[in-house]
Amino acid sequence: MAAVAPPPGVERIRKFVNTRAHRRLKLDLPILVRNQGGAAEVARAENVSVGGFCVILSLDLAVEAVVTYVCPFVSDGQNIKQKTEYRWSAPASPGGAQRVYGFRRI
Numbered sequence: 001m002a003a004v005a006p007p008p009g010v011e012r013i014r015k016f017v018n019t020r021a022h023r024r025l026k027l028d029l030p031i032l033v034r035n036q037g038g039a040a041e042v043a044r045a046e047n048v049s050v051g052g053f054c055v056i057l058s059l060d061l062a063v064e065a066v067v068t069y070v071c072p073f074v075s076d077g078q079n080i081k082q083k084t085e086y087r088w089s090a091p092a093s094p095g096g097a098q099r100v101y102g103f104r105r106i
Contacts, residue, residue, distance in 0.1 A: 031055055032073040033101075036065060045071060052084065052104040058097055061086045066106070 027048045034040040039059060046054045053071065061067065065086045070079040084103040092098040 029071055030073045031069055031071040032079070033057060033059065034068045035059055035061060036067065042073060046100070050105075052087070052102065054100055054102045056092045056098050056100050058099075059101075061089070061101060067103070069103070 029045045031045045032042050043055050087104045088102040089099045
């Protein structure tokens with residue numbers, strides 16, 4: 001009598017495939033983010049890439065808002081201001097006021 005089910009096979013382990021356009025680096029850099037209304041906040045960048053970065057902020061930003069940032073931020077140094085676009089956000093903690101924001105350089 002033939003077997004009804006196929007023989008048990010070894011399940012292949014799928015390799016993680018990174019489909020991002022730019023490699024992310026875990027850098028803990030000070031960053032200053034200023035929205036169009038002038039409100040600013042200094043925080044630590046979570047990760048940085050050529051295409052953008054993500055950071056935890058208390059600021060309330062509108063989707064696709066263009067903000068000014070300085071990274072790395074030095075309080076008494078020469079800082080270069082650059083523009084970036086807010087792309088996504090997620091709560092940093094359940095019920096917390098802070099959010100993780102993702103920015104794309106423009």
